[in-house]
Amino acid sequence: MADMRDEMIALLPRLRRFARGLAGSAADADDLVQATCERALGALDGFDPATRLDSWMFRIMQNQWIDAGRARARRPSVPVDAAGELADATAERAAGARLELDAVRRLVDGLPDDQRAVLCLVAIDGRSYREAAAILDIPVGTVMSRLARARGRLADALTGGEEVSR
């Protein structure tokens, strides 16, 4: 039990990053992490020590996010104006890398929830397709297609619709 709590605390940076990807804003993300930790602590009896604590908690977070989504008014979808974002990103490239990364965050935030979750798990957290599928409770094939759409939209925005053969 003690070890598990220590492990949970060690996981917090990754949980926060995943939450940031899911929830969009830093404040919402920490609320989500908080709710996830509370839910996990209340369900420790249900944790199988033979499985990975990180996957278990990511899955709880994902479920928490879905449940919260049912209760809350859905956030207005941020349209991914790829060309606009590209112009922004290009201008901001001169202004500084930090602003550019802000633009990337906005692009990620603008992805549909299900695509964003997969992108965060695989491309950002480095989880395998199989692990991501287990966390999200979806088939591996769905992981692959959602990931491809998410990445494709980011790549499109970053290349600004130019001819890809450059």
Place this chain on the structure above:
Amino acid sequence: MSGDAHTPMDDEIALGAWLDGELDPEAAASLARRLHAEPTLRARLAALREADAMARAAFVPMRDEPVPAALVATIRGAPAAGEAPTPPTIAPARFLRPHASRRWAPMALAAAIALLIGAGGGYWTGLGTGADGRNAGLGDATLAGAVAAGSVLARALETRPSYEVVEAEGLSAMAVATHVGEDGRVCREYELLPAAPSTDGEAGLACRESGGTWHRRAVVALGGPAGDGDEAGFAPASGGADPLARLVPGLRDATPLSPEREAALIEAGWPAGNDGAR
């Protein structure tokens, strides 16, 4: 988006799997041949890789941000449903906030006892049974547990009021209560915790001997954190229910000294012959 209009979904998936190292060897070899032959596919792979790199760059640094203390407190502090208030296996806790007026739950503490110095092989058999507030078997327990002069614990015991932390040498020490027995001997309950949260700390009772050295009279392995939100699991800070206080020689009332009285004694250098008045 025009950029991927000519990139079939299957190719997008395959390129992504290539980046993720998820292609089986056969498919990877096949894709490698196509990449060699198809510039547009190569360009698309580069764009996807760039997208990945940007996403990582935007989010990965979050790992290095400090985690809000409230989140750590949630995990440390909140007992899981159905969990005993302070199970002995739980662990190394950080101190509660210094101002928190925490008392141990007697039964939880008794359960947490891993080591009792000078108990003569006995356990806390008298705990909870002594209606007169005395410990049945341990009242005269003595031990050779001198607290090293100048150590973190000695400094906390000798110079600091309760709930004020002394930190040094990778240890944190604080007194949590002060008692004065009938013979005027001063004893203080304390907690001593290592900086590394994976190591057990100790809680104990140390009494000040003539000459100014402190001697441990009882030590228990300090288990888990006492949750702030778990007041029900803890005894009130008064009355005779404090098992450590029962080890104070001649103590009839386990209520600790008031902060004012305690501060006065510290200021005066723990004068002998105190009558325990508060």
